[in-house]
Amino acid sequence: ALTIGIVGLPNVGKSTMFNALTKNNVLAANYPFATIEPNVGVVPLPDGRLEVLGKIFDSKQIVPATVSFVDIAGIVKGASEGEGLGNKFLANIREADAICQVIRAFDDDDVVHVDGSISPVRDKEIIETELILADLETVERALPRLDKEVKGKKTDKTVLDAALAAKDVLDAGNTLFSQRDSFDFTPIRELGLLTAKPFLYVFNVDEAQLTDTDLQASLQALVEPAEAIFLNAKLEMDLAELDEDDATELLESVGVTESGLDQLAHKGFHTLGLQTYLTAGPKETRAWTVPVGATAPQAAGVIHTDFQKGFIKAEVISYEDLVELGSVAEARLHGKARMEGKDYVMADGDVVEFRFNV
Numbered sequence: 001a002l003t004i005g006i007v008g009l010p011n012v013g014k015s016t017m018f019n020a021l022t023k024n025n026v027l028a029a030n031y032p033f034a035t036i037e038p039n040v041g042v043v044p045l046p047d048g049r050l051e052v053l054g055k056i057f058d059s060k061q062i063v064p065a066t067v068s069f070v071d072i073a074g075i076v077k078g079a080s081e082g083e084g085l086g087n088k089f090l091a092n093i094r095e096a097d098a099i100c101q102v103i104r105a106f107d108d109d110d111v112v113h114v115d116g117s118i119s120p121v122r123d124k125e126i127i128e129t130e131l132i133l134a135d136l137e138t139v140e141r142a143l144p145r146l147d148k149e150v151k152g153k154k155t156d157k158t159v160l161d162a163a164l165a166a167k168d169v170l171d172a173g174n175t176l177f178s179q180r181d182s183f184d185f186t187p188i189r190e191l192g193l194l195t196a197k198p199f200l201y202v203f204n205v206d207e208a209q210l211t212d213t214d215l216q217a218s219l220q221a222l223v224e225p226a227e228a229i230f231l232n233a234k235l236e237m238d239l240a241e242l243d244e245d246d247a248t249e250l251l252e253s254v255g256v257t258e259s260g261l262d263q264l265a266h267k268g269f270h271t272l273g274l275q276t277y278l279t280a281g282p283k284e285t286r287a288w289t290v291p292v293g294a295t296a297p298q299a300a301g302v303i304h305t306d307f308q309k310g311f312i313k314a315e316v317i318s319y320e321d322l323v324e325l326g327s328v329a330e331a332r333l334h335g336k337a338r339m340e341g342k343d344y345v346m347a348d349g350d351v352v353e354f355r356f357n358v
């Protein structure tokens with residue numbers, strides 16, 4: 001499964017947020033999820049469509065898609081040189097598919113800031129500098145080898161060019177992800193560069209800042225074009241302990257409509273380039289995770305590899321059509337159930353039944 005690594009300076013509220021994440025997970029006790037390791041949280045992706053379909057099909061069970069988070073402790077200044085938990089930190093981050101950076105914006109004299117004052121700009125820079133330095137080392141180590149391989153015609157020149165372009169970006173103090181619109185770094189994917197991973201940002205804000213749109217706009221501008229989530233980690237901790245109605249009430253009282261963790265799950269999913277399609281029946285209504293752009297056979301393969309091998313076709317009804325018409329039979333009658341072949345590209349919210357040979 002794809003995972004998002006949570007990083008941030010000490011005392012920014014990572015553990016508080018992570019505890020809320022895993023508590024959220026425990027609350028979903030009727031779902032087949034568990035915290036696999038102490039630093040891994042598997043959380044359901046909130047999806048209101050599942051409840052609706054579950055009612056239409058009288059499903060016994062509802063199974064949402066999940067997002068996995070890994071708490072990666074230990075980044076400090078100098079981590080890229082092996083200070084503190086440096087090397088372990090870098091190894092953990094290498095395994096993550098996306099990076100979620102938690103940045104402190106809340107002010108609280110009782111909580112010491114490692115650098116003495118609150119500065120989201122500086123905190124973001126400290127963390128990214130460590131990742132950029134680690135990447136520079138990787139690229140500089142690879143360049144002589146790539147150069148030799150290109151001369152010996154063992155490697156395409158585009159690989160060397162991409163490595164040189166990456167070095168320029170990193171030398172200028174930028175992450176590769178932030179420059180992804182102007183460079184194509186896919187030729188050097190094998191280098192596993194940390195800053196080429198998708199980034200998203202969580203700003204841990206005061207309760208009052210949750211509705212401060214000016215502040216949020218300026219912080220969003222700081223991380224453009226990445227996604228930003230504004231949450232109050234302590235509030236998320238409280239929310240995780242409440243039932244749905246009380247949680248909704250608490251959210252309303254602070255002026256927001258969706259919990260920070262739900263936003264994090266949604267935006268994390270999006271940052272990973274994922275979407276869901278749905279299956280529904282009396283046994284279960286379920287969301288399945290596929291990369292954006294996946295074809296029908298690839299989507300079938302997520303359920304079972306045999307479904308992909310023996311794929312014949314998929315009967316597809318859009319969620320909206322199905323809800324409007326109320327049943328598969330009605331959808332068929334109205335020509336809203338489409339038979340799609342192996343080249344069909346899945347859309348988010350497709351309700352699907354696969355036909356396959358076994």
Ligand code: GDP
Pocket residue numbers: 008009010011012013014015016017106107108111204205206232233234235
């Ligand atoms: P970590 O080192 O990044 O994992 O940070 P922790 O989650 O351990 O939080 C450090 C301290 O900040 C703890 O005393 C938390 O209670 C406190 N803290 C966390 N989130 C918030 C917040 O949103 N507001 C305030 N005022 N304090 C917080």
